[in-house]
Amino acid sequence: ELPGTDGKQHSLSDLKDKRVVVVAFTCNSCPYAVDYEDRLNQLAQKYAAADSAVAVVAINVNKAEKDALPAMIERAREKKFTFPYLYDESQQIARDFGASRTPEFFVLNADRKIVYMGAMDDDATGKEIKQHFVADAIAAALAGKLPETKETVPIGCNVRYERTRRTKR
Incomplete structure (x- = not known):
């Protein structure tokens, strides 16, 4: 379970009725993630109805104060x-999940298998988008198929993982 900005605890099991789940790893501090906020919000609005077969969630993983x-x-x-x-x-x-960048998107099918991972689309600026990777993966997963493109290289900032100290053996 993870705490949300709505004051509630959230879990993937809360979304068991959804046929497709989109998980977006993002943050407040990466300029690329900020550039995608409006597109992420539009994607979520498209599937906002309670009876929608698709759920969209965003997860912030960074430890910086502004995150x-x-x-x-x-x-x-x-x-x-x-x-x-x-x-x-x-x-x-x-x-x-193996998230390496913010933003990075993962589309999970009804079996909660990752059917797509990577960038939302092919243009970080949003001005000349030709390929909508996440939207295409959602459509494929809803049809019970795999998307044509299963993985792309996400464009964004590195996830700032805390290093773990190795214990002596």
Whole structure:
């Protein structure tokens, strides 16, 4: 379970009725992640109906002060996020997914298998988008198929994982 900017605890099991789940690893501090906020919000709005087969969640994994939960709450209000914005303080969820950048998107099918990972689209600026990787993966997963493109290289800032100290053996 992860705490959200809505004051609630969230878990993937909360979304068991959804046929597709989009998990976006993002943050407040990366300029690329900020550039994608409006597109992420639009994607979430498209599937906002309670009976929608698709859920969109965003997870902030960074430890910087401007990425801590209080700053996330402020950001979610300011940008009017329509999706759960969760804080992975332990960074374990991001490690489990293998997230390396912010933003980085993962599309999970009904069996909760990752069918797509990488960039949302092919233009970080949003001005000349030709390929909508996440939207295409959602459509494929809803049809019970695999997307044509299963992985792309995400463009963004490195996830700032805390280093763990090795224990002596």
